[in-house]
Amino acid sequence: MEKTILDVRNLRIRYGGASTDAVRGVSFTLGRERLGIVGESGSGKSTIGRALLRLLPGATITADSLRFEDVDLLALSEKEMLKVRGRRMSMILQDPKFSLNPIRRVGDQVAETYLRHFKCSRGEAREKAIAMLEAVKIRDAERVYAQYPHEISGGMGQRVMIAMMLLADPDLVIADEPTSALDVTVRLQVLNILDGLVRDRGIGLIMISHDLNLVRNFCDRVLIMYAGRVVETLQASELDSAQHPYTQGLLAAQPRIGGSRAPLAVLDRKPEWLEEKA
Amino acid sequence: MSFSRLRLGGAVGQLGSIIVTLLGLLVLTFFIGRMMPADPVRAIVGEDATRETYEQVYHALGLDRPVWEQFVYYMRDVLTGNFGTSIRTGQPVIQDILHVMPATIELATFAILIGACLGIPMGVFAAVNKDRWPDHAVRVFSLFGHSMPIFWTGMIALIVFYAHLDLVGGSGRMDQFYIGLVDERTGFLLIDSLRAGEMDVFWSALNHLILPATLLGYSSSAYITRMTRSFMLDQLGQEYVTTARVKGLSRGQTIWLHAFGNIRVQLVTIIALAYGSLLEGAVLIETVFAWPGFGSYLTSNLIIGDMNAVMTCVLIIGVIFIGLNLLSDILYRIFDPRTR
Numbered sequence: 001m002e003k004t005i006l007d008v009r010n011l012r013i014r015y016g017g018a019s020t021d022a023v024r025g026v027s028f029t030l031g032r033e034r035l036g037i038v039g040e041s042g043s044g045k046s047t048i049g050r051a052l053l054r055l056l057p058g059a060t061i062t063a064d065s066l067r068f069e070d071v072d073l074l075a076l077s078e079k080e081m082l083k084v085r086g087r088r089m090s091m092i093l094q095d096p097k098f099s100l101n102p103i104r105r106v107g108d109q110v111a112e113t114y115l116r117h118f119k120c121s122r123g124e125a126r127e128k129a130i131a132m133l134e135a136v137k138i139r140d141a142e143r144v145y146a147q148y149p150h151e152i153s154g155g156m157g158q159r160v161m162i163a164m165m166l167l168a169d170p171d172l173v174i175a176d177e178p179t180s181a182l183d184v185t186v187r188l189q190v191l192n193i194l195d196g197l198v199r200d201r202g203i204g205l206i207m208i209s210h211d212l213n214l215v216r217n218f219c220d221r222v223l224i225m226y227a228g229r230v231v232e233t234l235q236a237s238e239l240d241s242a243q244h245p246y247t248q249g250l251l252a253a254q255p256r257i258g259g260s261r262a263p264l265a266v267l268d269r270k271p272e273w274l275e276e277k278a
Numbered sequence: 279m280s281f282s283r284l285r286l287g288g289a290v291g292q293l294g295s296i297i298v299t300l301l302g303l304l305v306l307t308f309f310i311g312r313m314m315p316a317d318p319v320r321a322i323v324g325e326d327a328t329r330e331t332y333e334q335v336y337h338a339l340g341l342d343r344p345v346w347e348q349f350v351y352y353m354r355d356v357l358t359g360n361f362g363t364s365i366r367t368g369q370p371v372i373q374d375i376l377h378v379m380p381a382t383i384e385l386a387t388f389a390i391l392i393g394a395c396l397g398i399p400m401g402v403f404a405a406v407n408k409d410r411w412p413d414h415a416v417r418v419f420s421l422f423g424h425s426m427p428i429f430w431t432g433m434i435a436l437i438v439f440y441a442h443l444d445l446v447g448g449s450g451r452m453d454q455f456y457i458g459l460v461d462e463r464t465g466f467l468l469i470d471s472l473r474a475g476e477m478d479v480f481w482s483a484l485n486h487l488i489l490p491a492t493l494l495g496y497s498s499s500a501y502i503t504r505m506t507r508s509f510m511l512d513q514l515g516q517e518y519v520t521t522a523r524v525k526g527l528s529r530g531q532t533i534w535l536h537a538f539g540n541i542r543v544q545l546v547t548i549i550a551l552a553y554g555s556l557l558e559g560a561v562l563i564e565t566v567f568a569w570p571g572f573g574s575y576l577t578s579n580l581i582i583g584d585m586n587a588v589m590t591c592v593l594i595i596g597v598i599f600i601g602l603n604l605l606s607d608i609l610y611r612i613f614d615p616r617t618r
Contacts, residue, residue, distance in 0.1 A: 055523055068282075086526030093524070100519035103539050105612055113525045148615040164525065 005172055006030040006052070009065035013044070013051050016058035022047050023226040024238040032171070034198065034205040036215030036236065038250075039225030045208045046071070049174040052206075053091055054081050069171060090165040091174040095181035096157025100149040106157075107133070107145025110164045117168045132163040136193050154187030162194055172204045179214070189230040190219055212239070212250060224250070227274050246273055292607060296600060303596040307350050311589045312345070318585045321365050356593070362586030366579065371590045374575065379594075380465030381451060382564075385491055386556035392495025393502055394549055400499070401506020406533060408511060408594035414418040416503060424500035431493055439489060447486035448608035449568035490567045496558055498552045505548045509541040516540075542613045555599050 006029065013023040023044040028035070037045045050056050052066075054073065066073045068089060076084065082247050090113075093099035101109060111129035114120065120128075126145070133141035136159040149157060158178065165173060178194065179187040195218055199203045209215050215222050224232040224247045232244040242248055250264040319335050340348055355361070361371045397420075404416040440448045451467055463470050468487075471479035513519065516535055522532040559573020574592070579587040610617045 006502055053524060055520060082526050082528055084526075085524055091524045093521055095517065099521045101518040101522070101536050101540070102616060104536075109521075112522075112527075116526045150616050161521075164521075166527075 003032055004029050005069060007065055007067040008048075009063060010051075011048065011061070011066065013047050013056065013062075014060045015056075016060070020228075022059075022228055023051070026225075026228075026230050028223055028230065028233065030204050030206065032202050032204050033220045033236060034195075036207045036209060036219035038209055038212060038215050038222055040210060042227075043225040044228040045225050046176055049091060049176050049206065049208050052172075053085055053089060054078075056206060083117070086113050086165075086170070087168045088170050089172045089174070090164050090168070090170045091176060092158075092161055092178045094177040096149065096154055096161050097181065099161060100157060101162060101188060104147050104148075105146055106152065107147075108148055110145075110160060110167060113164050113167045116192075128167060129163070133160070135166075135197065136160070136163045138163075151240040153186075154182050155190055158182060158190050160192060162190070162197070166197055166201070166203070169201065170203065172206070173198065174206045174208065176208045177210070178207070180209075180211075187214075203208065210256040212254065216272045229274075230272065243273045245270065291606065296604065297598055298499050300597075303309065303593065303600075304353055304356060305349070307589045307592045307596070308349050310592060311585050312348075315382045318365075318583070321583050321585070349358055359520070361590040361593075363474040364579075364587050365584045366582060366587070369473060373586045374587065375572070375590060376572055378572050378575045380467075381569060382557060382559050382573065384466055384487060385494065385560070385563075385569060385571060386553060387493035388487055389494035389498065389556050389560075390549065390553045391392035393552065396495060397499035397502025398506050401503040402510050402533065402538070404503065404507040405510035405514060407498065411508075415505075420503040422500075423496045426497075427562075428493060428497055428560070429566050431497075432490070432563050435489055435493055436566070446489045447482060449486075449566075450466040451483060451486055451569065486567075490560075490563050490569060494563055495555060498556065502545075502549060506541065506545065509544045510537060513537040539613070543610050543617075546606050546609045546613070553585065554599050554602045558595050567618060 008029070009027045011023055011026045011258065012021050014021045026044070026048060027253050036261040039045045047056065047059075051059070051061050052068070052073065054061070054076075058189070061074065064076060069085070071080075073081075073083070073084075077242065081217060107129050110132060111122070114125040114128045118125075123159060130141045130145055133144060138144050138156065138159055144152065144156070144160070154159070158181075162178075175194065179190055182190060191214070193203075197203070205219075207215060207219055216239050219236045222234050222236050222239060223230045224234070224242070224244065226246050232242060234242060234247075240246075240251065242251065245269070246269075249265065249267040253267060289458065315504075316589035318339060319332055319341065323331050323335050336342060340351060343351075353433075363369065364371045364374055367374055400416050400420065404413045407413045413550060419556045436448065463473065467483040468480060471477070471483060495596070514533075516537075519532055519537055522536045527535065557572070559571050561577050563569065564571045564574045572594075576588065576591040
């Protein structure tokens with residue numbers, strides 16, 4: 001971990017009209033590494049991803065520091081933010097069935113990222129898009145370019161999504177449950193493609209997931225979130241030696257092939273987990 | 279490849295369903311004609327006719343034949359373009375209708391254009407500013423257009439813009455002075471006057487058209503606005519909108535380059551329906567503006583019981599809606615790749 005890409009200190013996010021913060025004082029830093037954020041539904045993990053891109057309409061975001069490379073994300077105007085999104089920081093969304101525009105050719109949607117950020121002709125953007133589609137291991141990229149989202153499979157759709165989000169060569173990619181909507185069989189394939197590209201290009205990756213095993217295999221470090229707070233930060237390799245009872249509970253609730261058939265442990269949530277550390 | 283085959287198959291299926299619908303429409307108009315409490319014979323012979331005369335006409339109209347036979351004759355007549363003679367004017371019904379229809383088409387087309395040009399941007403604007411003051415302002419504006427009785431706004435508008443400000447023409451399709459100046463070739467005054475090169479007539483006709491068309495357009499824009507707003511809100515909640523934003527598109531670009539394309543199909547549906555009901559004729563506005571259109575024609579014939587005219591009108595309304603549905607289907611195929 002040479003250079004810090006992202007420095008988040010005491011991040012708080014409150015949705016408009018809510019009485020409590022959805023994210024309560026989260027701090028972490030990110031270098032050219034792969035960071036996993038794990039937590040259950042509603043723990044605030046996706047909210048953090050969208051807050052980094054400032055795509056939370058109506059929500060109030062405060063932090064002691066929200067630095068992305070040389071810029072303060074909270075101080076940027078919306079116009080300056082447009083140059084960050086897609087170009088320097090992007091996000092892979094969960095389900096290609098919904099995250100691709102149904103009435104536009106997938107290739108044009110990929111090329112749009114390039115057209116948005118670089119001065120070039122349509123033909124040039126098209127070439128870049130096709131090269132990128134090949135980079136995510138789509139065979140016959142020319143043909144896929146002209147297809148509509150309903151004509152391609154979920155795994156293919158997610159590869160298109162990856163191509164779209166990596167085309168402008170960003171420094172940070174947030175992957176928000178990138179494989180939850182995919183069949184188990186193509187999940188690994190898509191993850192390997194993403195992993196390869198992220199490593200080759202030295203991109204910082206934040207992988208948001210609820211799947212502990214996935215994060216363990218594809219990330220360097222893991223943040224465990226509970227109720228809007230980070231309860232524990234661990235090296236992925238040291239996940240088994242977790243200290244916090246919540247993390248231990250999550251690990252204990254995992255079924256294992258060939259393991260005992262006894263009912264799995266049920267998380268026993270303690271109210272003191274909600275409290276903020278002094 | 280398979281694309282064009284699918285499209286062709288769809289078109290053939292559509293043609294079949296159109297024929298079935300038309301047949302159903304004919305059955306419907308036929309039975310409306312039979313079941314109306316008006317007595318067509320009495321309408322022709324008058325109250326004081328003798329029994330013999332009545333019987334004679336009854337026989338001449340074929341009313342003494344079995345119903346199915348009457349229906350076959352009716353179908354044959356319709357297919358050969360014979361819609362009967364109007365009792366009121368003594369002319370073939372179709373000729374009367376060809377006279378009033380262009381006036382209504384002109385009015386309805388302008389009205390729907392104004393309604394769409396007003397309603398769609400307002401709806402999008404309201405959706406983007408949901409629950410903020412622009413949304414409320416648009417809501418009040420469109421609710422006003424929807425709730426004001428059109429004959430009332432029509433009269434007020436005539437008083438203000440015609441009588442006081444003298445900005446627009448008054449009632450009728452053009453100034454009295456110009457009537458009969460251009461040949462009625464198509465019946466569409468704007469087209470006829472342009473063809474004849476009579477620009478004065480053209481401007482007069484446009485001047486007369488603009489006020490009723492604006493009022494009708496305003497009133498139908500209310501509905502279009504509300505629907506556009508809700509379609510747009512639906513799309514703005516979709517994930518692909520987030521994708522576009524993540525790529526670095528601005529809000530405006532996201533709305534017009536991505537979300538708007540996805541509401542076109544729905545917009546076509548509601549605008550076609552609104553256009554259809556305008557083509558049915560707007561009796562109230564036609565009355566206030568002395569507009570010789572389809573709506574007043576149908577209403578006056580209904581009142582005096584001129585059944586040939588009424589049945590033909592109903593048939594035409596049906597055909598208009600079938601046509602508009604066909605048009606929407608074609609537009610769906612253009613706008614949405616999933617329907618191809």
